[in-house]
Amino acid sequence: MMDTLRDIYAVVWVDLRFLSRNLGKTMALTLVAPILYLLAFGYGLGRGANIEGFSYLQFIVPGILALTAMTTAFNTSGLKLHVDRLFFKCFDETLMSPVSAFSIIVGKALIGVLRGLLSSAALLLACLVFSPLPAVSWLFPLSLVVTCFTFSFLGVIVALLAKTHQDMTLFMSLVVLPMAFLSGTFFSLSQVPTALRIILNLSPLTHACLCLRASALGQPFPWISFLILIAFGAVFFSLCFVALNRTNK
């Protein structure tokens, strides 16, 4: 157990080093987009509107937090690993070390989780200035952690399988970006036709949004969505091993 923790720390150490050196820059980069969404949608487009009994601003804050957690966790774990593997080629050194596949995957995902949580926390503080969330429960941070882990593992998979930089950007444009806008981040799923709602339920971000919104606004917690989100995380975690195994073909 202690050996595994030591190995995980060894893997994440390099990314922590980079993060501590560039903390201000990375936080600023992460927060620009969500704050713009907040201002454009919350203050601009949706001003005066109400959804499910809450102001539109209150409604979208948990959605934007889920979106931020997803993109930050995915980009941090995925892009750095992608660069390390294909451009610096320093990931080979990790592969040739006596560190287990489990430690490599968890270590590489952890930095995404950490940055996802940091960015979400910073954004949450900024949001609270504009619009306090009425009833944040302990399930809110728990849902946030599960969201970060799920999308960090997804980032690791894509980074391990991508053969070129284009593969990575293609996945982000075709999967991550549509998921960010269509998973109930900016609207309620009850507003969309049933067929589309079924499709949107296939997105893990939909379930992350439902969990975060319910635990921030005092709605009944959607345990089924929470379990689905955990299941997505578990599947992505398992697929990380398959992807890692493919790197030495």
Next chain:
Amino acid sequence: MEEVIATRNLTKKYKDVCAVEDLNLSVNSGEIFGFLGPNGAGKTTTIRVLTTLTKPTSGSIWISGFDVEKEPAKVKELIGVVQQHLTFDLDLSLSENMELHARLHHIPSNERKQRICELLEFVGLTNQSEKMVDELSGGMKKAAMIARALIHKPKVLFLDEPTVGLDVQVRRKMWDLIRSLSRNGTTIFLTTHYIEEAEALCQRVGIVHQGHLIALGAPSELRQKVGMVTVEILVDGSFTRYEHFADRETANRYVQRLSSDHKTIIIRDSNLEDVFVELTGKKVGET
């Protein structure tokens, strides 16, 4: 003598291309073994397979008796690898890259700093330790890669084209470094396409061509196969013919019998390039 690297019928195929075929090798403890061949011969693939980075299609590999496929973690503790291309994290300084490697190889925290200092001193990079890796010269980067690969005191060091792209002076320094590692008991498996490098460093050489091992032995043994003396004759000023002889006396007699039309004739010791050409019909640089 202990057998440190052993392969049996090692084969690696990429779709229809056979990069390495039926390789049977045995490298002994403390030896500097050279894997010589042109670009694309299968040298790097062999190193990647031997060092767990790539899975073989078939065949077996043992490092110090440990099966690479069944006990990769044990093998990784025993080997150090210097790849042909740079494998540094360019967001880190040299000492940070060394520290990362030490952490990945379970060097206790109280030993890390000292080991890093010792190794950087060994390769003459003490003053460069806080520089970002990208600020170092090509020779320094290669030396730093060797220092990093030694941090966990590997029993076997794999060097893939260790001096490619380096100027002559730096190359010779690198050779001295490799010799000193060998003197300290490290077994060295190096790939190269430089004939002089294989001759200067290696006790035994395997010549590889299109994925096949076509010759194996000490450089002098391999030279004996074609003849220890080579005569180069410039024919009609347009191409060079090579003739090989067992000794200088026979070569001299041959040259005396040549017609006076041949104005440029060189008598020299044969080398591994002559062996390679005789076996493949190509020069080492040709693919």
